[in-house]
Amino acid sequence: MFQGLSDKLQETFKRLKGKGKLKEADVNEAMREVRVALLEADVNFKVVKDFVAKVKERSIGLDVLESLSPAQQVIKIVHEEMITLMGGATGKILIASKPPTVIMLIGLQGAGKTTHAAKLANMLNKQGKHPLLVACDIYRPAAIKQLQVLGEQLKLPVFSMGQESPVEIAKASLKHANSNGQDVVIIDTAGRLHINEELMGELRDIKTAVKPHEILLVVDAMTGQDAVNVAESFHKELGLDGVILTKLDGDTRGGAALSIKAVTGCTIKFAGMGEKMDAIEPFHPDRMASRILGMGDVLTLIEKA
Amino acid sequence: MAGFFAKLKEGLTKTRQNFVEKVEQVFTGRKKIDEDLYEELEEVLIRSDVGVTTSFELVERLRKEVKQRKLSEPSELTQVLQELIAELLGEEVQLNIAEQGPSIILIVGVNGVGKTTTIGKLANRFKNEGKRVILAAGDTFRAAAIDQLEVWGERCGVEVIKQKEGADPAAVAYDAVQAAKSRNIDVVIVDTAGRLHNKVNLMEELRKVKRVIEREIPGAPQEVLLVLDATTGQNALQQAKLFQEVAGVTGIVLTKLDGTAKGGVVLGIQGETRIPVKWIGIGEGMDDLRPFVPKDFAAALFGRADEEGER
Numbered sequence: 001m002f003q004g005l006s007d008k009l010q011e012t013f014k015r016l017k018g019k020g021k022l023k024e025a026d027v028n029e030a031m032r033e034v035r036v037a038l039l040e041a042d043v044n045f046k047v048v049k050d051f052v053a054k055v056k057e058r059s060i061g062l063d064v065l066e067s068l069s070p071a072q073q074v075i076k077i078v079h080e081e082m083i084t085l086m087g088g089a090t091g092k093i094l095i096a097s098k099p100p101t102v103i104m105l106i107g108l109q110g111a112g113k114t115t116h117a118a119k120l121a122n123m124l125n126k127q128g129k130h131p132l133l134v135a136c137d138i139y140r141p142a143a144i145k146q147l148q149v150l151g152e153q154l155k156l157p158v159f160s161m162g163q164e165s166p167v168e169i170a171k172a173s174l175k176h177a178n179s180n181g182q183d184v185v186i187i188d189t190a191g192r193l194h195i196n197e198e199l200m201g202e203l204r205d206i207k208t209a210v211k212p213h214e215i216l217l218v219v220d221a222m223t224g225q226d227a228v229n230v231a232e233s234f235h236k237e238l239g240l241d242g243v244i245l246t247k248l249d250g251d252t253r254g255g256a257a258l259s260i261k262a263v264t265g266c267t268i269k270f271a272g273m274g275e276k277m278d279a280i281e282p283f284h285p286d287r288m289a290s291r292i293l294g295m296g297d298v299l300t301l302i303e304k305a
Numbered sequence: 306m307a308g309f310f311a312k313l314k315e316g317l318t319k320t321r322q323n324f325v326e327k328v329e330q331v332f333t334g335r336k337k338i339d340e341d342l343y344e345e346l347e348e349v350l351i352r353s354d355v356g357v358t359t360s361f362e363l364v365e366r367l368r369k370e371v372k373q374r375k376l377s378e379p380s381e382l383t384q385v386l387q388e389l390i391a392e393l394l395g396e397e398v399q400l401n402i403a404e405q406g407p408s409i410i411l412i413v414g415v416n417g418v419g420k421t422t423t424i425g426k427l428a429n430r431f432k433n434e435g436k437r438v439i440l441a442a443g444d445t446f447r448a449a450a451i452d453q454l455e456v457w458g459e460r461c462g463v464e465v466i467k468q469k470e471g472a473d474p475a476a477v478a479y480d481a482v483q484a485a486k487s488r489n490i491d492v493v494i495v496d497t498a499g500r501l502h503n504k505v506n507l508m509e510e511l512r513k514v515k516r517v518i519e520r521e522i523p524g525a526p527q528e529v530l531l532v533l534d535a536t537t538g539q540n541a542l543q544q545a546k547l548f549q550e551v552a553g554v555t556g557i558v559l560t561k562l563d564g565t566a567k568g569g570v571v572l573g574i575q576g577e578t579r580i581p582v583k584w585i586g587i588g589e590g591m592d593d594l595r596p597f598v599p600k601d602f603a604a605a606l607f608g609r610a611d612e613e614g615e616r
């Protein structure tokens with residue numbers, strides 16, 4: 001399907017003989033193919049519309065070059081626009097001037113919050129920090145135990161207070177960190193739907209109580225069209241500082257990345273690449289763009305041209 | 306017990322308005338059936354994760370029906386389209402349960418979709434039907450996965466067969482099957498670790514679990530249920546194909562339909578694999594599992610849940 005985009009665009013532009021400028025009609029046809037490719041990669045419908053409009057604008061009137069076919073030129077534009085859209089600083093946690101730095105992970109059920117709380121702790125620990133993991137998921141069966149097991153594996157401390165209210169646990173964890181020399185506090189929260197008002201309220205209360213430096217939304221890279229609704233709601237309610245895109249070790253195209261960045265403007269900071277504790281990487285917009293288009297090789301060729 | 310639609314409705318209140326309005330516009334807000342209508346309809350389908358190919362196909366079929374039935378009123382189309390979708394989804398399919406001896410249900414799927422929770426819900430259901438149930442803690446990999454299943458076991462009053470973390474999942478399945486045979490158990494539900502379908506060795510491990518079950522009881526496992534998260538986009542197609550190849554999936558459980566995602570991707574899956582959807586998950590509680598009713602799902606896909614009655 002996706003190797004397809006390049007082929008289909010070649011096909012579309014085949015009629016173009018010799019040099020000249022790309023006409024609107026040619027471009028329109030090409031944009032149809034681009035649109036389908038993006039939708040099949042799970043880029044949100046509305047995002048696709050705006051995105052295609054932008055690419056179209058840049059493509060019309062383009063000089064057909066000797067070195068690149070029109071198809072390659074259009075793909076190059078698509079790729080560039082994607083990188084611009086998803087770009088920005090990545091892979092950094094903002095460390096507070098006065099410790100502890102408070103990080104809070106939020107998101108839908110099963111996205112990978114608990115796993116990534118532990119991965120982040122591990123990463124920061126390797127950078128010389130002393131993280132404290134905080135178990136604020138009092139709902140899911142064995143959620144606290146899950147965090148404890150991960151903490152044990154990493155030999156990092158986990159703060160828990162059983163089924164106490166999450167706001168109280170979060171507050172107490174800061175005190176605990178202060179008196180134990182822990183300079184980063186990572187709060188794991190329960191998975192929740194963005195439309196669950198009660199549970200969204202709980203997150204707001206935790207936020208008010210501990211004023212996190214980083215509120216990170218954890219999103220499954222396999223998410224479909226709904227990614228924008230989810231990200232928009234969490235962003236509106238809490239004000240996100242960044243996103244962690246998980247399960248990128250799968251074979252999903254990951255169009256959700258583009259959608260989320262487009263609607264919230266939040267940078268995607270990290271990519272989750274597996275279940276192991278070291279499977280976390282800074283997010284790379286250029287790789288993601290190639291992935292969404294499903295055409296790493298084609299792009300390398302274009303870049304060389 | 307809150308009905309399927311009541312629950313969906315609860316979940317959808319925020320986005321529904323907008324969505325219903327859109328659909329209403331497509332079908333009733335215009336005087337004739339024209340190209341614009343078909344285009345907008347396509348949009349509605351794609352937004353529900355139905356996917357481009359299947360959406361195109363459905364709209365094509367609708368065009369044919371319109372011609373054949375000589376329809377001219379846009380308002381008549383909702384019904385026709387719902388029929389087409391329900392037809393694509395097939396009939397309601399019951400779980401396959403052995404006439405005699407234990408039935409083994411193997412639960413598979415990628416990470417975090419809701420396998421363990423679904424097992425808790427299923428166990429609760431079977432228990433309420435008076436069946437004797439045990440669970441097998443076949444996820445020996447994820448941190449506290451066994452503890453999680455045990456909590457569910459306690460909630461439903463069902464025993465959990467387990468080994469230590471890191472044990473061979475096939476060995477756990479073996480233990481559970483033996484226990485079922487010797488103790489006159491009706492249903493064994495086997496949990497497995499979440500695994501991405503593109504990970505070859507993890508898929509091989511799953512094949513082995515299934516082989517052990519097949520060897521111990523002829524005709525088992527009676528069901529291999531693939532759990533899919535309704536929020537998943539087009540990747541679900543890959544999941545369905547590869548899990549079917551490796552484990553011979555007999556049914557789908559579509560979870561998290563209490564969110565705003567529509568789970569339209571199962572339409573594409575139907576087209577390509579014919580695996581029937583058997584259950585839907587609509588929450589995190591023990592009672593939040595419902596049989597899948599194609600007709601109702603087709604209606605919900607269009608945000609028309611509010612017009613249907615309770616189940």
Ligand SMILES: Nc1nc2c(ncn2[C@@H]2O[C@H](COP(=O)(O)OP(=O)(O)OP(=O)(O)O)[C@@H](O)[C@H]2O)c(=O)[nH]1
Pocket residue numbers: 107108109110111112113114115116137140143189190191192218246247248249250271272273274275279416417447499501
């Ligand atoms: N393959 C893969 N699996 C992952 C990744 N991140 C998390 N997982 C797995 O996804 C599943 C869910 O992860 P959790 O960390 O429990 O997710 P959660 O968001 O805390 O879930 P809830 O607390 O239930 O909302 C587990 O099986 C994890 O091992 C990743 O990057 N790649």
Ligand SMILES: Nc1nc2c(ncn2[C@@H]2O[C@H](COP(=O)(O)OP(=O)(O)OP(=O)(O)O)[C@@H](O)[C@H]2O)c(=O)[nH]1
Pocket residue numbers: 109110140191193414415416417418419420421422423444447450497498499500532560561562563564585586587588589593
């Ligand atoms: N809202 C909602 N949440 C659900 C539903 N089913 C499961 N969940 C939640 O999704 C999260 C993951 O569920 P699990 O049952 O642990 O998923 P799993 O597939 O066993 O996960 P792994 O074993 O880590 O691969 C938990 O927080 C569940 O409570 C559902 O139908 N609706």
Ligand SMILES: [Mg+2]
Pocket residue numbers: 113114115137140143188189190191
């Ligand atoms: Mg968790």
Ligand SMILES: [Mg+2]
Pocket residue numbers: 420421422444450496497498499
């Ligand atoms: Mg599980």
